[in-house]
Amino acid sequence: MEKKVLRRAEVKEKETWDLTRLYASEEAYLSDLDKLKDEVKKFKENYQGNLVDSEMLIKSLKDYEKLSKLFIYTRAYQSLHASVDQTNLDNIKRQGEYANLSAKLVKELVFYKNEVLALSDELLLEAITLDKTYEVYLNDIIREKKHQLEPNVEKALAEFNQVLNAPNSNYSLFKFADMKFNEFEVKGNSYAQSFTLFENEWQYDTRTDLRRKAFENFYETLSLYENGLANNYKTHVLKDKAYANLKRFPNVTDYLLFNQKVTSDVYHRQIDLTMKHLSGPMRKFAKLLKEIYGLKKMTYADLNLPVDEQYEPLITIEEASNYASNALKVLGKEYQEMVEKAFKERWIDFPQNLGKSTGGFCSSPYQKGSYILLNWNERMSEAFVLAHELGHAGHFYFAGQAQNILNTRTSLYFIEAPSTFNELVMADYLSKEGSDLRFRRWILANLISRTYYHNFVTHLLEAAFQREVYLYVDANKPLNAHVLKSLKLSVLKEFWGEEVEIPDYAGLTWMRQPHYFMGLYPYTYSAGLTVSTLAFNKIKANELTYSDWLEVLKAGGTKTPLELAKMVDIDLSTDKPLLETIKIISDIIDEIIEITNKLK
Numbered sequence: 001m002e003k004k005v006l007r008r009a010e011v012k013e014k015e016t017w018d019l020t021r022l023y024a025s026e027e028a029y030l031s032d033l034d035k036l037k038d039e040v041k042k043f044k045e046n047y048q049g050n051l052v053d054s055e056m057l058i059k060s061l062k063d064y065e066k067l068s069k070l071f072i073y074t075r076a077y078q079s080l081h082a083s084v085d086q087t088n089l090d091n092i093k094r095q096g097e098y099a100n101l102s103a104k105l106v107k108e109l110v111f112y113k114n115e116v117l118a119l120s121d122e123l124l125l126e127a128i129t130l131d132k133t134y135e136v137y138l139n140d141i142i143r144e145k146k147h148q149l150e151p152n153v154e155k156a157l158a159e160f161n162q163v164l165n166a167p168n169s170n171y172s173l174f175k176f177a178d179m180k181f182n183e184f185e186v187k188g189n190s191y192a193q194s195f196t197l198f199e200n201e202w203q204y205d206t207r208t209d210l211r212r213k214a215f216e217n218f219y220e221t222l223s224l225y226e227n228g229l230a231n232n233y234k235t236h237v238l239k240d241k242a243y244a245n246l247k248r249f250p251n252v253t254d255y256l257l258f259n260q261k262v263t264s265d266v267y268h269r270q271i272d273l274t275m276k277h278l279s280g281p282m283r284k285f286a287k288l289l290k291e292i293y294g295l296k297k298m299t300y301a302d303l304n305l306p307v308d309e310q311y312e313p314l315i316t317i318e319e320a321s322n323y324a325s326n327a328l329k330v331l332g333k334e335y336q337e338m339v340e341k342a343f344k345e346r347w348i349d350f351p352q353n354l355g356k357s358t359g360g361f362c363s364s365p366y367q368k369g370s371y372i373l374l375n376w377n378e379r380m381s382e383a384f385v386l387a388h389e390l391g392h393a394g395h396f397y398f399a400g401q402a403q404n405i406l407n408t409r410t411s412l413y414f415i416e417a418p419s420t421f422n423e424l425v426m427a428d429y430l431s432k433e434g435s436d437l438r439f440r441r442w443i444l445a446n447l448i449s450r451t452y453y454h455n456f457v458t459h460l461l462e463a464a465f466q467r468e469v470y471l472y473v474d475a476n477k478p479l480n481a482h483v484l485k486s487l488k489l490s491v492l493k494e495f496w497g498e499e500v501e502i503p504d505y506a507g508l509t510w511m512r513q514p515h516y517f518m519g520l521y522p523y524t525y526s527a528g529l530t531v532s533t534l535a536f537n538k539i540k541a542n543e544l545t546y547s548d549w550l551e552v553l554k555a556g557g558t559k560t561p562l563e564l565a566k567m568v569d570i571d572l573s574t575d576k577p578l579l580e581t582i583k584i585i586s587d588i589i590d591e592i593i594e595i596t597n598k599l600k
Helices: 026-047 054-083 089-118 122-130 133-146 151-157 166-178 195-200 208-223 226-246 252-258 264-277 279-292 319-333 333-344 382-402 417-431 437-472 479-498 502-511 522-540 546-555 561-566 576-599
Strands: 185-187 189-191 362-363 371-373
Touching: 026 089, 026 151, 026 189, 026 522, 054 089, 054 122, 054 371, 054 437, 054 546, 089 133, 089 151, 089 502, 122 133, 133 195, 133 208, 185 279, 208 319, 226 252, 226 437, 252 264, 252 437, 264 279, 264 437, 264 522, 264 576, 279 576, 319 333, 319 382, 319 417, 319 546, 333 382, 333 522, 333 546, 362 382, 371 502, 382 437, 382 546, 417 437, 417 522, 417 546, 417 576, 437 479, 437 522, 437 576, 479 502, 522 546, 522 576
Parallel strands: none
Antiparallel strands: 185 189, 362 371
């Protein structure tokens, strides 16, 4: 039966997240907006030109924390509304009004960072001795000094804040509000098409003629928007280049890695070694899928096929929630209580609906629990997605308990380690549910196709493309739709080689992903998964405990990514961890092939 995409008003409320945990009503939200305006005004009156000693600096930081909470809560409230329904005019209006207000308030606060950066290192270090709570923040200020801009330049850039960040919101509006898809026909039957349906349904469909036609239809619509969206993306990239120049970085990559607190050699290693060493095992996996489905050729539209479609049972939201609860118990009582709270307090938005963001994410306003967005498709593999997002929730739940608001956020480099760790926990739990060979193969295949292919390959190929884009910009080469399509095609063909036919339309795949507007985010999936894979294996080998992992989560942003990894005895300054992880992935693929041969 044809899948119908519901409107937001048609989904079950009990399956949606509860935004009243943030604000009990729209009036309460608006009240906090008024409070935010007043507090920003007071903050400016109290501290502009008055940061004369370490005591005043510490006092200002305490007030800055309070302001940060108000910004985080109000921003989350309007953003979360919009993320579940961008066809709702009230959501768009609220989002636009907030963008205008926050831009104005951010301009009012530009003075603060400028004045803190202007303070002597001696005064900043003295403030640290007065209150260790702010040690990380103030050391980051000292580190940033050599890249600071003139106060007037910062103020001028703040005036353009909304304009400079427009490409990201432009992309979302194109994708969820403007882009219209035609139905497609297969064997006399018509099928609806949308971003949500394609991302969550059609690309996984095991009917070859339907799946391949869905790909052609989907990319045909993308092509209608490629020039406008390419220009939009180019605008974002040129903004990054301008900031890199202004802040005196040698290139865009170094500028974007600065806040991640990793060096470019770590970044390039992740891309280069994966492209070189993981392509072989993944081509082998693609060949296996081709044989299983009796395909004459393996194409780009076939890479998301399950190894055994009959072992992809349909499950309910309740069943998946039970799997997640039971699997994650191994992380200890504290973690179990957090998971139970997530279900009881409706932290999770499950249903697919028109205008909702595709994929999944987890937003974690400081000490307010989390908001997890999913697009539930009733497949067993969704239990892994749920565990993944609960990993993000757990990370910021425990970091929020242990750290102040300025120390909670870890480096982007490490952000995907806690989430992918939970996927491995889920796989381990399910493997104990039975010894049947087909079930064993399904678990391993899900690890490859969901955990590793999605995170270690799909996002890594995005990263390889993104790196080429920034190299283009650093070399002052012009970017346009043709160039972007060619760069993406080149990366896909390099990785998959002759084993997979990559059609020209696949070059438009860059248009499917918002990650490119979030800095050097794509490569961090494989980086985080490298840490989580090795940490999990060490726990299984009794070299570490789950309590050790919990301590890493609680550290939040108080340590660099390499320091966090060292807490679980992983040295990210060498090739060894990544090569070991690739070997683990290769071994899993070999076992899947071995089981398949036995089952024949």
